[in-house]
Amino acid sequence: MTATASLLAAKTWQVLVVDDSPDDRAEVRRLLLRGSERRYDLAQAETGAAGLRAVLDADRLPDCVVLDYNLPDMDAVEVLAALVGPDGLAACPVVVLTGSVSQEYSRAVLQAGAQDFLGKGWMTPESLTRAVENAVERWAMARELLEHKANIKANAERLQLVIGLAGLGVVSIDYAARTCTPDATAALLFGLEPGVPVPPSAIHDRFHPDDRAAILRLDELGLDPSGDGTIAMEHRVVRPDGSTKWLSVKKQIVFANTAGVRRPVSGVLAAVDVTAKKLAEAELQASEQRTRMATEAARVGIWEWNLRNNTIRWNAQMFSLYGIAPTPGGIVDYTDWSGALLPDELDNNEASLQATIRSCGSSTRSFTIRRRTDGESREVESVETARRNADGNVEWVLGTNLDVTDRSRSERILRESEARLRGILQHSPAGIIQTDAAGCFILVNPRWCEMLGYAEVEMLGRSIFAITQSSHVALTPAAFARLAAGGPDFHIEEIYKRKDGSVLNAQVNIAAIRSPAGEFLGIIAVILDISEHLQSKAKLHRLAAELSEADRRKDLFLATLAHELRNPLAPLCNGLQVMKHLWNNDVALEKVRAMMDRQLSQLIRLVDDLLDVSRITQGKLELRKARIDLRAVVEAAVETSRPVIDQAGHDLAIDVPREPLFVVGDAARLAQVLSNLLNNSSKYTHRGGHIRLTVERERGTVKLSVKDDGIGIPAAMLEKVFGMFTQVDRTLEKTTGGLGIGLSLVKGLIEMHGGTIQASSDGEGMGSEFVFRLPVMTGIGAAPDYDGEQTIEVVPSALRRILVVDDNVDAAHSLGELLAMMGNEVRTAHDGEAGIEVAAQFRPHVMLMDIGMPKLNGYEAARRIRQHAWGHGMLLVALTGWGQEDERKKSAEAGFDHHLVKPVRIDALTKLMSA
Template identity: 35%
Template sequence: MHDPAHFLPSFVWRADRDGTIQYANPWASRYLGMPAREIVGRSWQAFVHPDDIAPVLEALRTMRDGSLLRNVEVRLRRADGAFHWHVLHLQAQRDTAGRIGDTVGVATDIHHCRDAWAMYEASERRLKAAFQGARMGAWEWDMKNRLVRMNEQLAALYSFPPGTEAVALSDLWNRVAPEYRAPFQQRVEAALYCGGPFEFDYVLDNDATPPRWLRMRGHTEFDEQGALARVHGVTFDITEQRAAEDRLIHSERRYRALVESTGALAWSAGADGEIRPASEPWERFTGAESDRLVKWGWLDFVHPDDRDRTREGWLAILQRGKTGTLTFRMRRYDGAYRVVRAHAAPLYDAHGKLQEWFGTTTDVTEQHDAQAAVEARSLRLTVAMQAAEIHIVALDLASWTLSFEIGDEPSVGDVQTYDAALAQVHPDDRAALDRYVRRLAAGDDPGGHFEFRVRNPAGEQWMEGSALLQRDAHGKPLRLIASVIDITERKRMELMLREADRRKDEFLAMLAHELRNPLAPIRTAIALLEKDGRADRRSADLIELMRRQTEHMTRIVDDLLEVSRITQGRIALQLEPILVGTAIYHAVEAIAASVEMRGQHMHVDVADATAWVRGDVTRISQILVNILNNASKYTPQDGHITISAKADDEWVSIVTTDTGTGISADLLPKVFELFSQGERTLDRSNGGLGIGLSLVKKLVELHDGTIAVQSDGPGQGTTVTVRVPRLHHHEQHSAQVLSEPAAGATPSALRILVVDDNRDAADSLAMLCEFGGHAALAAYSSAQALEIAAQLKPDVALLDIGLPDIDGYELARRLRHKGESVPLLIAITGYGQAEDRLRAQSAGFDYHFVKPVNVESLLKLLSSMTGGG
């Protein structure tokens, strides 16, 4: 029979007193990439990182001083030569003379946990730097206490002293400029009354020149009684933006004055080409009211011989959607026809959609006599009307030199060789741009626009352009002519949007975690009320109502947190073989009460009861329960829900069908989007956050599976199909089983210390322990906990992790000295990831509960310690 270590998925060896390896398990052989017989006889130091040998030797020396068990973190060399971090558990064995003989080492891989923690710390630093770089302040108004909590950036924006974290709400409002103060308060009160998100701008009361403008964006939060509890949001400095807007307004006024001073007639047109002329200038030129010129009426003033040609030319410009020029004769107020040149330029929005046309019509009769001069001027004006920011670049293919034209004038003497210009392009974009240019020069059509970055003293600059090949009279490539525009600001906005999306994910994670804290004392208080036998029937119904709603709230918070974790890539699956039939029956059992309460009929069909998949038990259950809950939620009374499983050689398909409300065709493509929902009913019975299917899809994809939703429309029911890769018998592996701790002598009633800086949570948990027949005292800080523990001598300590003075990990180490087993340490925390549990275990905790605590599980654990369970 094999040694138990033979099956462990951990690095296990046994070495003698001199450090020579006597045994290595198969996992160690696979990790090191050599047979066990080659490992035996070598020193353990051959596989440990040189920098980590000294800590191992120190741990061995400490064991020889009396202890027989030590843990140390080391890096072990893998088969490919890379070192991975492990926790090495060392245990010494004494020989018959009482001396330490062989030493057993068990190494557990923690490499990814260390990387994840480093990434988390880096993310926190980046967020803080982002707030500082954007000069953006975050805040929260406590409306019940009339306090404002703020970060250091907001304190700086309002010129509060450094280190200010909270001020009275009135102090914040008094920082607004007097002339803006009353409108500011009115807009705040209106936004709070409406209850939705709000945003507005205001000026601070200071002597800054120009005045400091701030923009506030906030969101309200109400308590369970509907009273306004908190308002939270961000504030950022928009002084430069407001100044830029003012400059833009002045620039438009100057531009209009400039156009009018040249004698040109300005006009605009809709995207359909219908003209909207400026009233006074056109009335002076034509002698007719402007109403006669709108839309297509202006054609009546065009010379009859030019009318059809001008109409077709304008339609051609509209079809191309690009800047165009028309020359034609137009009747003046005195009846004379004047030669005019009309220039039209399209105006597009940020998404490339045509909004309108802007144009000018100029009397060029005098210039028309000098045709050559008019053509030269026409070419420069056409390029100038593109936009002041567009650069025209010409590449002479005979000499491969570039010349530049900015605005309406060529840059005299500004000529560069192609290689010199290419050297100024960012190295990452250089090869792609060169391929584009050479393909175009060879007569190919690379198509579309090109983008590249240029390095200059002011920093990195993004450019976008398009180019055409010009040929000579014999068709030989002559030169490339390109127009290039600066798109740095657009790229900056794209990066800001991606950053805002990342902050949104982090905010959702923070929100879900913070919501767990108030849920914990509520759930505990409800459990106490349920166990109080003195409640009458009406009170019992109300308590049951609160319990159901609290559980519903807990599920919503958990779903929100799960979506955020998956989005940020913080979910790690614990994969093991799972029997599909068992997983389905467990999911059906979990929602059976809900189905029965709604008067629905559940059908289960598992044709192949021996089909296996590799998955995370918790996540597979989460997938199936979420799908079944959705089916039950949208299926009426006496409706039917069917879940079945079928398997082929490659896949296991789990199909859930219902006779419910179905999904409309317009919603069906969006069912997997976060916060996407169908139409709510007036009673909101089908409400929720629209998280469920988005979470399910992400979890299925983490299992390398697929999910599809089908419905023939409203009232036609819904079918959800989940496909997961099948696991065959030869691929199964034994799952790791942890042994239960040995039972010790415990009193019939425990002395329990409860520590939480949330007084409601601490007091309600202490009351729950007392209800179970134990003696419990609550402490609201680590310092108070240490004082109480010195007197109480607790058997059990229930510790919150996120304490303000000394965190729960350090408090655990101070409450229980090395080598002792009392008090039993139980973590009560909102942090429930695998790395959180590992950290709690390393700090000495025996058990780990995630808020809100499952009351029955906690009471059952305490009862088992007294021999009562």
């Protein structure tokens, strides 16, 4: 099945719809689902950037992208430019929706890489479905075509590489023009210029004088129109430098009928240098002659077999080799030989011997024997020759046996060693090279070629000095010469130029190669790519600096935190002392109580901010999003910050549109963001300053600005003010305090709402402005409406039995006393087991229980209470310092009815118990 057919046969398609209009996205969804019975898995994005992330970061690419032409951040052509790869094809099929039928738009999106386009004005279920399916099919076909072209190119490159590696030279012959054109290898073989056409005589002149006549005669036979035009020969050529080479040549002549006459029109001559083979053959012949002579003189086992009378005779070395006592006249039985062979080798050797006899030829065999005297195994090489008598019948077989056990073992060890060396060269993570005495590569392993981006054939013969970076050369010709002259081996750090122009940082260990006579033959080097090491080293230095800075900021934060905690704790302690002396003065006591309430609220806000920042950092903060009017958020934030602003004597100007500005968000968190910004401006503005809060609609977003005429922000700190524990070193800040987490919290909350925030200032003393933007809601979504923060009405409780269980004795007793003062009957316990025992006796209506307690935690205690009949109707409330969503889920699963986070407001608790 082709890729196209496979894709079209898929059951479910993943389609990404990129459009900033929710209505248009809904319309595309509706049309696709109506236009086809196919199942779709639809994803959405509002901006080009979000669409690109959804495509490029996805584990699985969409089957199609339906892309609006005009997006808030970019148009379709720009999105396609990011999707289209180096091969000119987008990462996945794309259909562009336009608001115009202009050919200019159509041409632009198709040229940019889209597979189809469709006007929104005439979009129907059928046309949209057809456009998506056409785009998928066209894209798949284009992908197959690109892969096919790439395969063709790769095959051609491999063929050319094989030809080059095989040392095959090719000459193209044009008989009409009477020219021969050699390629690079052929030009080297014949001593010509590569790619330059020459007359045939230029090649004929290279023929060895002793071979020229025979070559030309054979060439004439090949030109005979009645033949097949094929010529094959081996001959010598004389190169311009006077050296002689043996070539193995094959020539194919192509004929064509011209005016009824068959004439040669072209041809291809392929030649390969076989000089080494010829020399080896000559050496082999000489070696065989020397072997025969050596065999006659050496202690080689010699045997003869008279087939006429079936007599076998051995020399003394044969008896010694086989471990058999010599016999008179050296006469042995056939079984003396066959019985010594290993059983699984006997049949093959007998068959080979009989074939030699039948053909009256010669053969060489290898087999293993077990000596009769000691049972030792020996490897034997046997050579035999059959001889005819005067009548022409085979009568004699003469042979030799040579003990090659030691030689075979050495050859086996050598083969294994060579295999290990090849394995090391092939699979070594380091580059390994060898040069000749001039510094030219004669051996390169695959890793070295990979490191520099060259093919092996491109590297061999190249000078090692030609690939070093000119600005940094450690292995200079002078250093090479010192090594050649007997200098010590050394290692360096070198910078090499890759084929693509980039650089390779490498550690190079270099050693000289010398002949047994001490002659310098070249170098061998092991090269390690240390680019990542250097990058890691630089990164380590950078991280060390960042860690040092983080440590400094941590110390500053801890010192500031201690100061900030002491600020509310000091007046709280003072208030307790005052209350001891004013126990009968209600007015003074109320002032002290109000002051302590303010300081406690400040302490709670401080802890809440720390927890919020921690939850954002860990990704555990959850937003309670709804459809809200930002005017209500502004009102709530101003109400929260008004006491701080009024106390500082600032003038607050508010500019909010009269019409609603709907967004989807967490009203409480957005009010927290705006309140933090207002408090920040109040804190860093000298008394009697001016603060302006502006809200306005701006191109699909709502822009909120808090601007002041305070002490301003230095330019160097503008990019850092949103960092954790960041504090600008300013005199006013030191007097107003702060942990340096408020703006980090603001930034995190805004980004969780899909918004952005930016700080600006003209410098110190010039005031500052914080602007954040949120996506405006253009249609009514599924999120519930939010009408502003609900006021909690304190409803006095009826008399109830209440059990408070907390391992913090002070917390349990203080809450119990407060509830008792409200008319309730209260008991307390301080661990889970005690809580169950008291509850079984007291049978409370309401049980307020901590989670983390000794002996038995709150979860398990709640489960056990619910197992009793008296615990079924009880109101169980978890009262804990943990407020994450997973903690709330655990408490609900354990049997708690409600989950409240310490410190809890008594009015909220009373309201809950009265519900």
